[in-house]
Amino acid sequence: MSTEFGVTAWGRAWLxxxxxxxxxxxxxxxxxARSLARNGAVHLAEVRAGRIRAEVTVRGKSFPVALEVPVWTTKEAAAVRRLLDRAGARDRRVSAGELPDALVxxxxxxxxxxxxxxxxHAATCGCTGRRRPCVHHLAVLYGLVRKxxxxxxxxxxxxxxxxxxxEAASPESNWIVLTEVDPAGFYGD
Incomplete structure (x- = not known):
């Protein structure tokens, strides 16, 4: 059986x-929760500093999930920046978002x-489940691990x-559907 969650050290930390x-x-x-993430039931709508918004669909019903996670302190963020800068000086791929596992x-x-x-984590979910964290919260975390x-x-x-x-760092967000490009405007007259 292949590893499907936590393939990188970064993903394993979240796993x-x-x-x-x-x-x-x-x-x-x-x-x-693993099954939901594996089968595409988790849609990460927003992943930004300290916040994850997602939707988990189970048997045709959608559950909105919002997670608040603590951000690094100013001191920690500065240390992370220094480590990233040092790693970037050795490897240009770091500036493109390809972070080596050694950084972890x-x-x-x-x-x-x-x-x-x-x-x-401060989590809110639209479900009525009593268990915390609920299965939807866990599924979102598995979806995050994959991302x-x-x-x-x-x-x-x-x-x-x-x-x-x-999301802004994601290459998919910079893509445009080719049918939306006007060839005359793109290539000129």
């Missing part, structure tokens, strides 16, 4: 918030968490104070 080894008992909602170890060595513990695995820069943007939207 540990959901699948904590410190848990005293297994969470029965995790398999359903560097952050942990400076006692800077890539992902805050789930207890520090972070694809684009590690999202993990940094999410924890930066006043940072730009992680």
């Amino acid at each position: 540990r918030t959901v699948e904590s080894t410190a848990a005293s008992a297994p969470n029965p909602a995790l398999p359903q 170890a560097d952050l942990l060595a400076k006692d800077i968490a890539v992902a805050p513990p789930i207890a520090e 972070v695995d694809e684009e590690p820069a999202v993990a940094v943007a999410l924890r930066q104070n006043g940072g730009r939207s992680a």
Whole structure:
């Protein structure tokens, strides 16, 4: 079986918030949450500094989920910036958002968490479930893990104070459907 969540060190850091080894008992909602994320039921509408907005669709019914996560302190953000600058000087791909896994170890060595513990998340969900975190909250985190695995820069943007939207950093947001381009205007007359 291939690893589908937490392929990168950045994704694994967020995965540990959901699948904590410190848990005293297994969470029965995790398999359903993984299944929802795996099967495309999670739509991340907004991922920006300190905030995640998503929609989880289960059996045709949509549940809006909003998560607030703590951002890094000014001191932590400055340390992260220095580490990114140093890594960027060695590897130009860093400026394009391709962050090496070694940076996670560097952050942990400076006692800077890539992902805050789930207890520090403030979550709201449109469901009536009593269990907290609910399955939709967990599914959104699994969806986030996948996004972070694809684009590690999202993990940094999410924890930066006043940072730009992680959606703005996404290459998909810069794409335009070719049928929307007027060839005469694009190529000139």
